[in-house]
Amino acid sequence: MIVGIIGGGQLAQMLAMAGQPLGIRCLFLDPAPDACARTAGELLCGDYGDARLLDELARRATVVTYEFENVPEASLRRLASRVRVHPHPGALALARDRWHEKRLFADLGLSTPPFVAVDTRADLDRALAVTGWPAVLKTRTMGYDGKGQRVLRTPGDVDAAFAALSGTPLILEGFVAFDREVSLVAVRSADGDARFYPLTENVHRNGVLVQSRARPGDPMASRAEGYVGRLLAHLDYVGVLAVEFFQKGDMLLANEMAPRVHNSGHWTLEGAETSQFENHMRAVLGLPLGATHGLAPSGMVNFVGYLPEASAVLAVPGTHLHVYGKAARPGRKLGHATVRAPREGDVLDALARLRMLADAGGAG
Template structure:
C-alpha cells in the first residue's frame, strides 16, 4: 500500500495506553474501528476501553504479536523507543513515521531542524560538561533554561538558571544526561497549533489555542477563531509536516514575542492542548488523526461556537460540582488520584458572542475555592 492510498483497515494498534490512546479508541469506535494497545503499565487507562498487551515498549515478541493483530499502528506517547517503531514498520504500516519521532525526542536535533526550515527558535547551545555549561551561559546570557535533550515533558528535566551561582547546582541535578541550554524567552502568550496531514498531503488546521501552564503542566487552553497569528503558525507547522511527509495529528507549541512566534517544541501525536476539539470542533483531533492515518478524507476543523479546555491535575472535582455549569463537558480518564497526574479534563463550550474568558474564570475560581 502506498503512502497516499486509502485503506479499509479496521484494526488499529496504539503504542501507549494512556488517556490519549483511550480517547483515540473512543473516537474510533463510531467509525467502525477496533483497537489493540501495548503499554508496560497494567493499570493504563486505555486498557479500560480496548484490549491491552502489558509489555515493555521494546519487547520485540510483544510488538510482533501486536503487528499480527492489526492493520496499522500509531502511538500516543513520544518517548516510545524509535527502534521499536522501526521494528514494527518492517511488519505493518506505522504513522506518523518513526523519523519524526527521532527528531522530536532530542531537543537539540529538534531545534536544528527548526533552524534549517527557517523557523525562529530561542538561541541555544549543546552542553556536555560543566565547563561547556559555563561557556554556553556566558555566550547566551542569563536567565536561561537548562534542559535534558531527551525524556523531559510536563516541566520535567529542566531548570531555569537566573544567576551564575545557579550553574553548578543545576549541573549536579541534570549533569548525568546530554543537555541543551536555551535563552530564556520573554513572551506574551504560549500558543499551540494543532494540525492534521493526510496520506495524500492534504492539511487542515485547528484554530490556534492559547495555553496557560502551572508547574510546567498544561492548565487550560482557550480556542477562538481569528487569532492574528494563525496564518504564521500554520506556515511554520506546514513546513515541518511537509519536511517529514508527516501523516496524522501534530501539535506545534510556540511563544508569542514582540517579534512574532518563536518555536518551543513539536509533539508528533494528538495533544493535550487539542482536547477542546472533542466538543468544540466539527471533527475532533482524535477522529482526524484516525482519518489521516487510514487515508480517509480529513474532517472540518471549524469551531462549534467557542471552546476552552481545563485540565484536572492530581484529583477530579466532584462530578456534580462540574455538571451544574452550562456548556461544560466532563472527561474522566479512569485514573487514580496522584500528585501531578492528569486525571481528566473539562471542555467549556459556549455560543459565539458569549464572554468565554469570563465564564472560564468563574469556573476556575469556583473550583479552586472548594
C-alpha cells in the first residue's frame, strides 16, 4: 500500500513513520530537496503544480492525502480525477478560506466570534461597527502560525493594518479575550465511524503553539464533540480533522479548523491508544480505526527555532523526543517532546522542565 502525501514536512514525516509498521509506504511531493519527510519515505521533488509529478503520485499511490491546507486547487482537481483524495478537496477548500470556514461553522450552529468579510477600506469601517473593539484583521487564505494577521486595538491601528494586509481578501473577527485555547482532534472513516481524542488545552506564543495538554474528561468536551461531529458528518469527512476553539467563561467559540493531522495532537503519539497519525493513515486507506482514548496524563512541548540536547530532553522522566531533522531557523518548528506520566502533577513538572529547555536557546 502506497499513500501519496502533498507536502514533505514533519506532519508528512510522522504520517509516514506511523504507516511503516503497517507496511504502508509513503511518497511525498514537495519542492524542497531537503524536505524532512524524505527520511521516512520517497520524495518526489518538485512544484505542487508539477503535472508530471502529480500524475506519478496518482499512478503509484492507493490514496493521496496532504499535510497542509494551501495545496493549489488545480493540483487537487488533477489528482482527484485520477486517484482517491482524502480528505476530499471540498473540505480543504473550506478550511483554506477563513470566511467560508466561519460561515460553515455558523451555518452548522457552532458559536464563533463575530466575523465580517473585508475587501475595501470602507468595508473595514463597517466591519468594525459589527465586531466592536478590539478586533483582528486577517487574510482569508494562506495564514498560519499567527502570520497574516493584525490586532486592531484603537482607531489609530486601522490604516497601517489595512495597508499591511490588503491586496488579498480579508476578514475582520472580534478579538476574544479567552480564558483558554482548546482543540479537538477527531478522525472519521469512510463508513462514518467518527472518534474523538480527549480535548487538548493549548498555549500559543506569538501565534505559534508551544504547549499542549490532554484534558480527558474536560467539561467542554461534549460540546466540542457535538460541534466537530456536525462538521465531520456535513463534510462526509475521511481522515483526521482538528478544530481550535477559544473558551471564554461558558462560551466555546470555534476559531479555525485544520483538515489534517494537527500540532495540538502530537501528544497522541505516546499519549493515546492510537496516534492521530496512525488513525489518519487507517482512515484514508479504509482500515478499521483505532481507539482514541488517552493512556495516561499526557502533554507536549514544541521546540521552535532551537533544539535542546537529546540527553537533556530524555533525562526528563516520561519524555519521548521527536526530532524532525530540519535546519534550525528562528520561528521554525524543529521538533517536540511528548510527556506521559502516571500522575497529572508529573506531567506538569515535566512540561515546565521541557519549556525551560526549549527556551534555553533564546527567543525561538
